[in-house]
Amino acid sequence: MNPPAALAVLGDPLKFTLSPVLHRAGLAALGLPGDSEALRTPPEDLGERLRSLAARGLRGVNLTAPLKEAALSHLDRVSEDARRARSVNTVGFDPDGWWGETTDGPGLIDLLESLGRELARTRVVLLGAGGAARSLALSLCAAKAEVAASSRRPDDVSAAWSEIPEAELLEWRSAEEDARLARATLVINATPLRDPTPLERIDRSALLIDLVYGEGPTPWVMAARALGREAYDGLGLLLFQARRSLALWYSRPVPVEPLARAVGWPR
Numbered sequence: 001m002n003p004p005a006a007l008a009v010l011g012d013p014l015k016f017t018l019s020p021v022l023h024r025a026g027l028a029a030l031g032l033p034g035d036s037e038a039l040r041t042p043p044e045d046l047g048e049r050l051r052s053l054a055a056r057g058l059r060g061v062n063l064t065a066p067l068k069e070a071a072l073s074h075l076d077r078v079s080e081d082a083r084r085a086r087s088v089n090t091v092g093f094d095p096d097g098w099w100g101e102t103t104d105g106p107g108l109i110d111l112l113e114s115l116g117r118e119l120a121r122t123r124v125v126l127l128g129a130g131g132a133a134r135s136l137a138l139s140l141c142a143a144k145a146e147v148a149a150s151s152r153r154p155d156d157v158s159a160a161w162s163e164i165p166e167a168e169l170l171e172w173r174s175a176e177e178d179a180r181l182a183r184a185t186l187v188i189n190a191t192p193l194r195d196p197t198p199l200e201r202i203d204r205s206a207l208l209i210d211l212v213y214g215e216g217p218t219p220w221v222m223a224a225r226a227l228g229r230e231a232y233d234g235l236g237l238l239l240f241q242a243r244r245s246l247a248l249w250y251s252r253p254v255p256v257e258p259l260a261r262a263v264g265w266p267r
Helices: 020-030 043-055 070-074 080-085 102-116 131-142 175-183 217-227 236-250 256-263
Strands: 004-010 037-039 060-063 092-093 097-102 123-128 146-151 170-173 186-189 207-210
Touching: 004 043, 020 037, 020 236, 020 256, 043 060, 043 092, 060 236, 070 097, 080 097, 080 131, 092 236, 097 236, 102 131, 102 236, 123 131, 123 175, 123 217, 146 175, 170 175, 207 217, 236 256
Parallel strands: 004 037, 004 060, 123 146, 123 186, 146 170, 186 207
Antiparallel strands: 060 092, 092 097
């Protein structure tokens, strides 16, 4: 008999997700019963889905696109970082109310530290300016990195970025973006694009991270590696943000190694 579900991941679409694998590995590492499931959930169904899962006794859920901002209106309380980023990727169902947090930014810091990267004065360009990018920018700015985010419509997203005045908004494919990429030490693709920017625009020594992940490294990552560059897909961030979520749900530290083994990180 399968153990009852304790956790889930919600998004739309959910063509490929390893979040349930990470959840199960984390539960096993903590010696806790429970399973995890992936549930396709469009934004208009999010409220009913959350009510249903809470009624079933789930501990919490992770959220992916396009639900991270939509979740804010369904929660009793959210962290300051989630409010500033307008992005929630972790929801907990507590008896005294549902709460929301973003573990994307802290997870990125954990990932970079695992790669031996010094955060202070890192020159970061985020390709994309959505909720995930804002969550990353908050943590990077707190770590004293120099952060710029590139958007196709910077005027349209400027209000959402007003809570992160330390980060600079750039226009996509602009001269300012060119200059930033030429001196960047970390470039993060926070868009769904397969080829977010030509690699020749980026300094060869920069670390490249693509937030997209699938069954293998993304084409952008593979192209960078073929040129001898250090590049990783989004599996690493998924692992470290899930570890942070598990620690919040169960109020105890979660070891990295069992989660890494479960999904084959690093790859």
